[in-house]
Amino acid sequence: MTVAPATEIAERYGRLRNEVGADVTVVVATKYVSVEELATLAEAGVEVVGENRAQDLLAKHARYGDAFRWHFIGQLQSNKAKVVNEVCELVHSLSSESAARRLDVPALLEVNLAGESTKSGVAPEEVAGFVERHPLVRGLMTMPPLTSDPEASRPYFRRLRELAREHGLPELSMGTSQDYRVAVEEGATLVRVGELLFRGTP
Numbered sequence: 001m002t003v004a005p006a007t008e009i010a011e012r013y014g015r016l017r018n019e020v021g022a023d024v025t026v027v028v029a030t031k032y033v034s035v036e037e038l039a040t041l042a043e044a045g046v047e048v049v050g051e052n053r054a055q056d057l058l059a060k061h062a063r064y065g066d067a068f069r070w071h072f073i074g075q076l077q078s079n080k081a082k083v084v085n086e087v088c089e090l091v092h093s094l095s096s097e098s099a100a101r102r103l104d105v106p107a108l109l110e111v112n113l114a115g116e117s118t119k120s121g122v123a124p125e126e127v128a129g130f131v132e133r134h135p136l137v138r139g140l141m142t143m144p145p146l147t148s149d150p151e152a153s154r155p156y157f158r159r160l161r162e163l164a165r166e167h168g169l170p171e172l173s174m175g176t177s178q179d180y181r182v183a184v185e186e187g188a189t190l191v192r193v194g195e196l197l198f199r200g201t202p
Contacts, residue, residue, distance in 0.1 A: 003198050006043035035059055127163055177195050
């Protein structure tokens with residue numbers, strides 16, 4: 001991926017933040033953004049970045065430190081929890097008991113609402129017990145089935161909102177570049193976007 005110039009990203013980022021509103025945190029997904037290219041995001045005024053891999057998180061944090069607020073949005077293995085504890089303010093993708101026991105930072109529990117075998121996450125009926133055992137869980141996250149129609153994601157976002165409300169959880173991480181508008185309409189407090197900023201127009 002080739003990251004657009006900082007002026008273009010700043011314009012897109014500003015429009016996006018205005019669109020989603022002050023109550024929604026825009027997390028810029030940087031899985032395909034190199035250490036060097038991350039400087040462009042800092043120049044553009046991006047505040048929160050989300051990393052998928054612990055080793056990339058370490059390398060980028062070593063270079064940029066407090067230039068960003070760091071979130072972890074990839075599948076969290078328990079042996080990587082130490083790195084996340086040192087760097088991140090929030091984990092979006094908690095899905096295992098072993099990782100939860102090693103976390104010291106707030107986390108969102110990933111829920112596999114569609115029951116897809118290729119995706120991580122707990123089943124909806126497991127949410128109550130997990131939240132009870134792990135008080136660091138502050139909210140829920142989900143990834144609906146991949147689709148070109150944003151409206152197809154709405155039932156999953158709505159169900160996640162209902163689950164969060166049932167368990168008194170205030171945070172909802174849902175919505176990516178293709179369906180963030182629907183996610184915000186359904187109550188997202190965090191949206192994870194990447195390609196939208198680097199190549200597209202909100």
